[in-house]
Amino acid sequence: MKELKKYSGETILLLSMNKLLHLIDDEFQSQNAAKCDLFIHLGFETIQYAILDKVRDELKALVEYELNAAWSPISLIEAIKSLPECEKEFKYPFNKIKISFDSYQFTFIPKELFTEGNVLEYSKFIENTDAADVLCKPIPAAKIQNIVKINSDLHLALKNIFGEALILSQANAFIQGISKYYLQSNEASFFIDIHGKHIQIAYFENSNLLFYNIFDCVNADELNYFILNCIETLGIDVQNCSVMLSGKVVKDDQSFQRVEKYFDAIQFTDSSLIVKHPEKFNEVLKHSYFPLISLDQCE
Template structure:
């Protein structure tokens, strides 16, 4: 998929203020601008530095950021008093990373590493923002029971919702489609899910005509793309966009305040 792309509404008004949604991956980011009436006005992806982004030229009324971290874990909330002990288990590199945690729900806490340099960039360019780990928008978008796979370049998030609650989440790095097939199949086997009979929802850096999708579908016949279903109003000019690519990004709107 194209790594640098932007789609802008024909009636975009640069003098108005917008909510910024920002989904940070390892070396790319996705972004969207939403107006006061909840209309999508700009959506895109970029490999350039955030400090050079066009959206910094506009008035930003609020900023929500999803941060993808390879060093990530979910722990029960009753471990909150011992949360720092997980820093050693996760092998955080203190010279380049900082350890942080946030509440996912009443039962669980997320712990993850933030790159210090990237964190400083965010503090330099934004005066105020909310930041969330990668699981939050994905879980928000998982509106029904089932298996969800979200592709972020060479990483795959696998999330399972059962009985309307989070049942499983993990992140895998893969080098090729064979490894991706293996990891997804392994999770389904461990969770006693029949990939030949159960629906699997996939989003992120994948399209229906891609080899990755076609190869996965040979193993999982009921694999289908899932696009974000949010309160954001998406105009006709965005209908041909690969909206499954922005599944996590647009569900970020419903995270936090």
């Protein structure tokens, strides 16, 4: 456990982090960074990053750290700064840097109803948060604008650490990725992204986004509740709806078993559709980091 430090008169406990995954191509060097993009996801439970070579169209790095405690924005900033990559890889001159962060504080505005000058008015639909900045990022595939709040200290720290990075919420990458690679215009599609303590759910009909949300979800029984609630509330015809899974789920685990209680057509997303995975990354299930790698679809 790391030492206690003072910040703005408050004592905070810096997060220690377990390294869950660390795969970096032996050929990747700082001089190659200019042709690569860096993608980072700040999750509720983990920090993930990937490096994509945009010239060769292949994955160069995939790394994940586990956050060992419930984090505050300030402790998350300190955790990011404590990563060894902050002294090395994150300082490389990447072509682009894109950062997503998990958040419950967002609202969608349909493109046809959106007015640029009304962003602050739209943000009033979001739960009030002290010292928050408002970001407005389009999700072109769904024809919506995503208005999201981010802690002001965290937002400033990310800009100081990463410079002119694109910063957006988890919804942008998830929806863009599945819209690009998995929607069929004549069918209903149900997408579930499963993690240790939360899930994302998106539902489409005729390629149109009808529902998206992110929920606290700590076990398979809670997942079962959310699936059943979506089926009933959205009127999903389970016999004629495909299901795609991503995140921390494998065939026949408890989460998968809850899904197959209701659906027959179940598949896993595949991030190698977005970027080639060299042999070094074969040990990684290609659906596990689909939302992270889907940042490639965001601009």
